[in-house]
Amino acid sequence: MEIFGSLIGNENIKRSLGSEIASSKFLHAYIIEGKKGTGKHTVARLAAAAIMCHGKEKVPCGECDTCRKILSDNCADVKFFDAFKVDEVRKIKETLYETSTECDYKVYIFNDAQKMNVKAQNALLISLEEPPENVVFFLLCTDANALLETVRSRAQILRTEPLDKKTIFEYVRSSGIASELSDERLNEIILCSGGSLGYVLDMASPQNANALIEKRQRALKLATALLSPGAEGYSFISSLSSLSREDTVETLLSVLTLLRDLIVLKKDRGANLCFFASRDEALSLSSKANLKKLTSFYDATERAINDVNSNASVMSTLVSLL
Numbered sequence: 001m002e003i004f005g006s007l008i009g010n011e012n013i014k015r016s017l018g019s020e021i022a023s024s025k026f027l028h029a030y031i032i033e034g035k036k037g038t039g040k041h042t043v044a045r046l047a048a049a050a051i052m053c054h055g056k057e058k059v060p061c062g063e064c065d066t067c068r069k070i071l072s073d074n075c076a077d078v079k080f081f082d083a084f085k086v087d088e089v090r091k092i093k094e095t096l097y098e099t100s101t102e103c104d105y106k107v108y109i110f111n112d113a114q115k116m117n118v119k120a121q122n123a124l125l126i127s128l129e130e131p132p133e134n135v136v137f138f139l140l141c142t143d144a145n146a147l148l149e150t151v152r153s154r155a156q157i158l159r160t161e162p163l164d165k166k167t168i169f170e171y172v173r174s175s176g177i178a179s180e181l182s183d184e185r186l187n188e189i190i191l192c193s194g195g196s197l198g199y200v201l202d203m204a205s206p207q208n209a210n211a212l213i214e215k216r217q218r219a220l221k222l223a224t225a226l227l228s229p230g231a232e233g234y235s236f237i238s239s240l241s242s243l244s245r246e247d248t249v250e251t252l253l254s255v256l257t258l259l260r261d262l263i264v265l266k267k268d269r270g271a272n273l274c275f276f277a278s279r280d281e282a283l284s285l286s287s288k289a290n291l292k293k294l295t296s297f298y299d300a301t302e303r304a305i306n307d308v309n310s311n312a313s314v315m316s317t318l319v320s321l322l
């Protein structure tokens, strides 16, 4: 039975969690770990619907009342929580033994569980150990190591994976989302996404897309200025002095991704690229410096990000890169 048909990618989760739900052998607690935008909420929502749907042909059927409510986040028995402090967790625990309003199970989904402090995690621990019969927990987090070992050991850890560029491209094009974006622009956004479909969908609005592409162009110009220093480079860097601290850091982070591409190309001309859509453009820029110089630029850019984050002058940090 295909439980996660509408989940993009993430074959490992489709297989493991899918077969546990299909055979009604699911656990009471799961930790779903993955980068932002890689489908953690979708997995939890689909799992909740699959657990509660009474569909005959397939679950979740997507058509019954239960499915419709759960999949649109309108079901009283499937709750999302942002609970990072002990008092918040205690309040939630008080509701665990209340009878469910409309479904056979109650599903408690904790967002950003990596932000839960130690006391909050300890408060949840007993419930994870001995949950009421009809309760299933999902702790969604970007880093399972931020959770206590005692919490991790009481749940099964599932990991959502970044998607490859082609899968994201095909999904966005076939879904009709952002149809006004040209293929070229969509690809530029995907290149910045690190495999996060959520990021691409966020950025696909015309306004966000333009801001993102501007940011990318700025990173490219900055890296070009660094690799061919001279009066022109200096004047471009001067023009960046009006950027906010946040924009400067984001630009430098893009420069890091770009330099990473140039460095891997030195070792393997066919390597996968994260910043560049055009291999020729990347190769041409990569030829402007040897590996040692690129690596030292990479280190200097990392230092510059730390400096800007710790309140150093944006302008003097940028000039120090030259």
Ligand SMILES: [Zn+2]
Pocket (backbone or CB within 6 Å): 053, 054, 055, 059, 060, 061, 062, 063, 064, 065, 066, 067, 068
């Ligand atoms: Zn259903």
